[in-house]
Amino acid sequence: MTITQLHYVLAVAEHKNFTKAAQKVFVTQPTLSMQIQKLEDELDILIFDRSKKPIELTEVGRKIVSQARNIVNESNRIKDIVDQEKGFIGGEFKLGIIPTVMPTLLPMFLHNFLKKYSKVKLTIEEIHTEAMIEKLEEGHLDAGIAATPLNNDLIKERVLYYEPFVSYIPYNHTLQKLDKLTVEDLDVNEILLLQDGHCFKDSVINLCKASKDYLDNNMRLQSGSFETLIKLADEGLGMTLLPYLHTLDLNGDRSKNLKMFEEPTPAREVSLIYHRSELKMQIIEALQSVIAGVVKGAIxxxxxxxxxxxxAK
Known part of the structure; x- marks a missing residue:
């Protein structure tokens, strides 16, 4: 049994196709198939049910894949130990960022990070939280930036900053007369929300203490972007809530429609998250340091x- 064979098994388990898996690990399909066949012969079991389309893991195959991930992660740790001993911060690093953080935070830190750590080959993916967690667990991402806490035993979190919620209230709305808002002032039926899948929507619902069943029974306008929500509010279709960093670039007229909440201000916790195996910690710590340095002046x-x-349940 070799680490290479386990890499091949994980690739087939992910892609459910020998040809695609071979392309992923940069070998020919016959080579990959032969190595997996050798492993199955050695173990005297079938890892994959090749009669299914797409290919499926057998029952014992699922257990082997789970253990293979642990072994491959631990083998990667050896290179981490060497890199840390040498003080080397570089190599490939795959980072996921949730859509409601990406547009504001990424421009703030990316240039500084790449300039300071030019040997890091950074790949960034915009991705929702649930998919991010899955990719972290499967080793397809090295770290992510998401709203926390996530209460996941496999994921570790390092808080980057706390980002207050800011209300966007058009000039003709009844709440416009208030200097600051309280949570009790909010009516969830008047709040324009992001689409399902955005954790910021769930945070707003939790803030209003409203159930999703209640929302689903009402006709609601939802969008995939804060800019669209602002435009809908400007048209008199309701109000919305925005993360603080999204409000910094609003122009003069729109900035007049912003209202803060009374303290303690409702806020989301934004963290750097990574697998508990703690691979590539030197890059994770470098990211945390750079991001903390640029956001402390903004928040x-x-x-x-x-x-x-x-x-909300």
Whole structure:
């Protein structure tokens, strides 16, 4: 049994196709098939049910894949130990960022990070939280930036900053007369929301203490972007809530429609998350340091109430 064979098994388990898996690991399909066949012969079991289309794992195959991930992760740790001993910060690093953080945070830190750590080959993917967690667990991402806490035993979290919720209220709305809002001022039926899949939507629902069943029984306008929500609010179709960093670039007229909440200000916790195996920690720590350095000047809020991104039950 070899580490290479386990890499091949994981590739087939992911792609459910020998040809695609071979392309992924940069070998010919016959080579990959032969090595997996040798492993199956050695273990005297079938890892894959090749009669199914697409290919499926057998029952014992699922257990082998789970253990193979652990073994491959531990083998990768050896290179990590050497890199840390040498003080080397470089190599490939795959980072996921949730859509409601990506547009504001990425421009703030990316240039500084790449300039300071030019040997890191950074690949960035915009991805929703649930898919991010799955990719972290399967080793397809090295780290992610997401709203937390996630309460996942396989995932570790390092808080980067707390980002307050800011209300966007058009000039003709009844709440426009208030200097600051309280949670009790909110009516979830008047709030324009992001589409399902965005954890910020779940945080807003949790803030309003409203159930999804209640929302589903009402005609609601939902969008995939904060810019669309702002435009809909400007048309008199309701109000919306925005993360603080999204409000910094609003022009003069729109900025007049922003209202903060009374303290403790409802906020989301944004963290750098990674697998508990703690691979590539030197790059994770470098990312944390650079991001903390650029956001501390933009967000200086202390008295906040963290609103969970986990969907309300």
């Amino acid at each position: 200086a809020f202390q008295n906040v109430q963290i609103i969970s991104p986990k969907p």
